[in-house]
Amino acid sequence: MxxxxxxxxxxxxxxxxxxxxxxxxxxxxxxxxxxxxxxxxxxxxxxxxxxxxxxxxxxxxxxxxxxxxxxxxxxxxxxxxxxxxxxxxxxxxxxxxxxxxxxxxxxxxxxxxxxxxxxxxxxxxxxxxxxxxxxxxxxxxxxxxxxxxxxxxxxxxxxxxxxxxxxxxxxxxxxxxxxxATPGFGPVVWGSDGEQFDTVAIDERTRYFRQEGQAVYRWATGQMADVARAACERAEIAPEDIAAFVPHQANLRIIDSLAKRLGLPNAVVARDIVTSGNTSAATIPLALSRMVEAGEIASGAPVLVLGFGSGLAYAAQVVLAP
CATH class of the missing domain: 3.40.47.10 (Thiolase/Chalcone synthase)
Structure with missing residues (x-):
């Protein structure tokens, strides 16, 4: 062989x-x-x-x-x-x-x-x-x-x-x-709820974006805090050590709800949605880059990122800022 x-x-x-x-x-x-x-x-x-x-x-x-x-x-x-x-x-x-x-x-x-x-x-x-x-x-x-x-x-x-x-x-x-030489990524916690795949979609007939907003809101506020918390636990990072929380910028009410449930006392929370809107896959890197550029996050600081949405798929992870 x-x-x-x-x-x-x-x-x-x-x-x-x-x-x-x-x-x-x-x-x-x-x-x-x-x-x-x-x-x-x-x-x-x-x-x-x-x-x-x-x-x-x-x-x-x-x-x-x-x-x-x-x-x-x-x-x-x-x-x-x-x-x-x-x-x-x-x-x-x-x-x-x-x-x-x-x-x-x-x-x-x-x-x-x-x-x-x-x-x-x-x-x-x-x-x-x-x-x-x-x-x-x-x-x-x-x-x-x-x-x-x-x-x-x-x-x-x-x-x-x-x-x-x-x-x-x-x-x-x-x-x-x-x-x-040293890890800059913690373990990822990811998954999906395919039974609700159709709650966020491009309509096949009209070709327009559509979503069932209340269903997505309940899913995100009800389950995503646990996913984010698991990412911290797997990275062995305590909530008080998280320097920034950068979730998907879907809705300011969702962001604030998740931040409150997670209890991150020393974290700056991304609220880029206020001036950028919801840009789907781009929301996390767009917000994170702007925060680093503005000096809100120090180099090497632990950042909790949390993506969630269509699919319904999600992924959370602790990463170190460049």
Whole structure:
């Protein structure tokens, strides 16, 4: 029997750099009213906590936004394009299923012939992609991995549905994952509730985004705190040692409920939804990158991330800030 050669891995992995991008086009709550949406600023702020969101220009694509965020992440990490072996894009808003965003993005960035594919797990997609990236580096399959989450929901919005059009935004976030002498990722706690798969979806007939908001709210507030707490326990990090909590930016009421239930006394809580809206897979890296850039999270500080949404899939993990 012939033994197969297995490449040498590394002792641990970490996030080496972050980047983000938000389109210039700011859509306030009053702008939605002016567009004919049956709502008002107070109604939106009270129910979902959003003051404004960003929508891409008509000719600005998922790949365009991902390129902007990825360029910043590469610059922040100090990793050159030629040292990236794998590109992952977490997205659920490409205009067509084929081609994927990742090969296009890699080509634009000058990354020569990397492995490249998209990850579609909706709002938890970035955390899933982070773990694929970490595994690739740990096992010696890649030196560095570029992970990008980019979403353009403005192309999938039903402007007559005030329960969804007020929430959704466009944007991108990115991270570079590479080798480390000490662990920068705690164990991931992930799973799904496939019996409720249809509560968040793109309608097959209309091609518009839709969701059963109350069902998602009950599921998230009822179960996701336990998932996040399990991630802390598996990483052996006490709640008081968590420096930041960055959950999926679905709804400010969900975020505040989870933060209260978790009891993280020293953590700054991401509330990027107030000015960015819900950008699905992009919410976590977008919020995390902005917080690191603003100096709200110190390098090496433990951050609890929690993705949840369509599927219904979820993933939680403690990571160290770059």
């Amino acid at each position: 012939t033994d197969l050669h297995v490449p040498a891995g590394v002792p641990a992995t970490r996030i080496m750099g972050l980047g983000h991008y938000r389109p210039a086009n700011v859509i306030t709550n009053d702008d939605l009213v002016a567009r004919g949406v049956d709502t008002n600023d107070e109604w939106i702020r009270t129910r979902v906590g959003i003051a404004e969101r960003r929508w891409a220009d008509p000719d600005e694509s998922v790949v365009d936004m991902g390129e902007q965020a990825a360029s910043k992440a590469l610059a922040s990490s100090g990793v050159a394009a030629q040292d990236v072996d794998l590109v992952l894009v977490a997205t659920c808003t490409m205009p067509t299923p084929v081609p994927a965003a990742a090969p296009q993005l890699a080509s634009r960035l000058g990354i020569d012939a990397p492995g490249a594919f998209d990850v579609n797990s909706g709002c938890s997609g970035f955390v899933y992609a982070l773990n694929i990236a970490s595994a690739a580096v740990l096992t010696g399959q890649a030196r560095h991995v570029l992970v990008v989450a980019s979403e353009r929901f403005s192309g999938w919005i039903d402007m007559t549905d005030r329960t969804t059009c007020i929430i959704l935004g466009d944007g991108a976030g990115a991270a570079v994952v590479g080798p480390s």
